[in-house]
Amino acid sequence: MMYQYDEIDKTLVKERVDQYRDQVARRMRGELSEEEFRPLRLRNGLYMQLHAYMLRVAIPYGLLSSTQLRKLALIAREYDRGYGHFTTRQNIQYNWPNLEDTPDILDHLAEVEMNAIQTSGNVNRNVTSDPYAGVARDEIEDPRPYCEIVRQFLTLHPEFSFLPRKFKVAVTAAETDRAAINVHDIGLRIVKNDAGEVGFKVLVGGGLGRTPFIGKVIRDFLPKEELLRYLQAILRVYNMEGRRDNLFKARIKILVHELGTERFTEKIEAEYEASKSDTRLLMDGIEEDRIRAFFTPPTYESLSDDAPDVDAEAAGNPAFADWLNRNVVAHKQPGYAIVNISLKPMGEAPGDATAEQMDAVADLADQYSLGHLRVTHRQNLVLADVRKQDLVALWKALVALDFATPNIERITDIISCPGLDYCNLATARSIPVAQRISQRFADMKRQYDIGEIRINISGCINACGHHHVGHIGILGLEKNGEESYQITLGGSSDVDADIGKRIGPAFASEDVVDAVETLVNTYLDIRQDGERFLDTYRRVGQDPFKERLYAAY
Amino acid sequence: MNYRMVTANTLKEGAVVFMTASGGWSQNVNDGKTVTAEEADTLLESAAASVADCSIVAPYLIEVEVAGGKVRPVRLREQIRAKGPTIQFRTSA
Known part of the structure; x- marks a missing residue:
């Protein structure tokens, strides 16, 4: 159900930790200056933030075993302040x-086949994917083997270790885009062509930050076996x-924009053609099959899709019914369900979990979801293989953890960057704004009346909270020494991807939640019948919103 | 009148510190040595020894106000650095 390190992987990660341990020791002794050490620590995911170091640990395409999550909890408890x-x-x-603890943390991670390699720096970062990969009803095939192949190809690749800037790849195989492939440097969508063959639609040049772009399709269909050769061409x-x-x-994205999609595509195709005599990267099926074997679907029990106990509980327990409707998603296997664990309890920092919560979720993964879970790009967790008959018991356990808020894809399911409470680059706080919005809209009835809406908050122009693709995007800036918040409307990272448009002058911190x-x-x-916030906005445009918004100011 | 102060992060913990009158470092902004804008560069230069001995990294100057014996950084970023995150962490389930 997930990739397992072989001896080469184990040796590579172990050697990397040993190298890093030596680098830290040399830094502590003054044999390396900060200028010399900085790129080395960044290559191992260690940043210096406002108040302390920050270590970013890779979770390849968001897939975790319960053993790995327990290790993450241990690290939070023993080396941090009890949360992640x-x-x-x-x-x-x-x-x-602490700096001197970080080699030990990396050793701990290596014990459970994890690392922090390439979580920073001008290299390929964590390959992201659909959190429902392998269990979604709407996917062509499991995208994770390709995520893993790309991860291996671009990990410590000598030619691509000093790219002009960081690089992000996302892969999906589903109709619904839960991986935001339109706003990645490379977005890969697994598709079928007219002949029924499976391959990739390739998008390049999407991204957010100070100059946001939606990715451009440069290949409608790339045969599967050509994936690495084509990626190599793009990266070259x-x-x-x-x-x-x-x-x-x-x-x-800037290169694609400056060259134009057509010229950029010509260059890629020319480079791709030039590499055709090199068969080393042609996926011949053998390596692909080896990787695919790690993701063989589990042996599911033969169960009825009916779950009378669940229906009965839902009929008599509105809180459970809300959770069932909002946080539980259809599974491809009859009798099973996909469960979203909301890391957005009312008024809390989006995406945070304590060591105790991590341990408890690891136990729940073992008890109810075949020992695995996923992290979503919306900063929630997923138990992907839950028997429907276990849903009531699981819900009760999640309620006890404060992880059963039934708000997935609702107004309090906010994506937020760490902002000025932690980040060295931030110009304004994000998390407190998310918390205040969450408190303002805490009433679930109201949230359900509002329906699907995505709020994304970034604390600076670098857009780590992806505000450009929020239905409502909030960008925190510093203006005359005060925090101010620009609002954009109409963004989306789904199949209807678009960059939000700024609605007007920014709001002071105390006014942004009212706005x-x-x-x-x-x-x-x-709104008209059946319209989401985004649909209404796209139908009527900015004016009605703008008029109401600025009437009071 | 606003003053200047030197701040940095410790090498070991990454903790926010302020340079004191004795040339040491304190996590309390009120312990920091305040100087005029004209004296600021000299104060910053004096932090080089602590960089060299691996106590701190990346020292820089901040602007502060002093009122009632209390020091307050002018920029919000530095206020948050001095006091810590403005949010509560989740510490238990």
Whole structure:
């Protein structure tokens, strides 16, 4: 059900930790300056933030075993302040490690086949994917073997270890885009062509940050076996032609934009053609099958899709019914369900979990979901293989953990970056704004009346909270020494992906939650039957929202 | 009148510290040595010894106000650095 390290992987990670331990020791002795040490620690996921170091640990495509989660809990408890923060790249961050402890933390991670390699730096970052991969009803096939193949191909790849800037790949195989492939440097969608063959649609040049773009399709259909050769072509062109003179123009999206999609595509295709005589990267099926074997579906019990006990509980227990409707999703296997664990209890920091909560969720994964779980890019967790007959017991356990808030894809399911409470780059706080919005809209009845809506909050222009693709996006800035918040509307990272448009002048911190409420109330007043917030906005445009929003100011 | 102060992070813990009058480092902003804008560069230069002996990393100057014997950084970023995150962590389930 998940990739297992072989001897090569184990040796590589162990050697890497040993190297890093030596680097830390040399730094502590003063044999390395901060300038010399900084790129080395970053290559191992260690940042210096506002108050402390921050260690980002890779969770490949968000997939975790219960054993791994328990290790993450142990690290939180013994080396940090008892909690961790799940991120939009499906990773986890620790906000308070000591420098000299970090080699021990990496040793702990290596014990459970984890690492922090390439969670920072101008390299390929964690490959992200659909948190429902392998169990979704709407997918063509499991995308995770390809995530793993890409991960291995681009891990410590000598040619691609010094790219112009960081690089992010997402893979999905489902109709519903739960991996935000449109806003990645490379987005891969597994598709079928007219002949019924499975391959990839390839998007390049999406991204957020200070210059947001939706990815451009440069290949409607790439045969599966050509994946690595084609990725190599894209990365080679980017490596050669991506801008290194200006940090803010160094992402591949700028190259695609400056060259134009057509010319960029020609260059990729030319590079791809030139590499065709090199058969080493042609996936011949053998390696692909070896990797695929790790993701063989579990042996499911033969169960009825009917669950009378669940229906009975739902009929008499509105809280359970709400959770069932909102947080539980259909599984491809009859009698099973996909369960979203909301890391967004009312008024809490989105994506945070304590060591105790992590341990408890690991136990629940063992008891109810075949010992595995996933991290979503929306900063929640997923138990992907739950028997329907266990849903009531699981719900009760999640309620006890404060992890059963039935708010998935509702207004309090907010994506937020750490913001100025932690981040060295931030210009304003994000988490407190998320908390205040969460408190304002805490009433679940109201949340359900509002329906599907996505709020994304970033504490600076780097857009780690993906505000550009929020139905309502909030960008925190510093203006004359005060926090102010710009609002964008109409963004989406789904199949209907778009970059939100700024609605007008920014709001002071004390006014931003009122502004969000005004936008929501405007939508409620003018929506037509069946319209989500985004649909109404796209139908009527900015004006009705703008008029109401700025009438009071 | 606003003053200047030197701040940095410790190498070992990454903790926020402020340079004191004796050339040491304190996590309490009120212990920090305040100087005028004209004296600021000299104060910053004096932090080099602590960089060299691996006590601290990346020292820089911040602007502070002093009122009632209390020091308050001018920028919100530095206020948050001085006091810690403005949010509560989840510490138990």
